[in-house]
Amino acid sequence: MALTKDSTAILQKLRALMSNLAIVPTQLDAYIIPSTDAHSSEYIADCDNRRAFVTGFDGSAGTAVVMKDKALLWTDGRYYIQATKQIDKNWTLMKQGLPDTPTLIAWLSKNLPNSGFVGVDPLLYTQDEWESLSKELRIGGKTLTAVSQNLVDLVWPNRPSCPENSVVELDIKFSGKSTRDKITDIRKQLSEAGCEVFLITELDEIACNEIWNNY
16 A cells, blocks of 8 residues: 655646646636546556546545645545545545535535536546536536546656557467457347447457457
């Protein structure tokens, strides 16, 4: 377990970027930092562990929110003790799942100014997640805003490189079917459903259909 991290300098830099119109489309009242990567992977590479870099909390689940004068971390009951030990005085721990803890959206809707703007990296959200988050914020008078450059990446010195592990094709005794047969099955189901394209974005699903593994 990592020790408590001093996040003061990181938060100062993030807040400066949230008001920098050369970086963001409009001044942001909040910036959300989720735990996921661009493929919605269950296990993410070190270079994608942005929430851990910003907060110091390295548990597998949690969402950080940075505002002009506050910083909050939502996580569930598995990590209350760990998060308390790892985040510093700049952060407020929101104990997700407890009756008195509002959801992230409820908190933003109540505490951000009217017509506030909430920034996110759109690559870290599925279309369904984006539409749901946007709708909920809009009900509270807030606007979800796509920020093309991930703000955490811009303040992360020596960010780990993306993995470049070798990819190998698994023997059919492990996969049960060849790649060609799997693709034939997918095309048959596409035809039966009256579809022309099937988009696969999650890395484990791509590997499964291509019978790849990486080391």
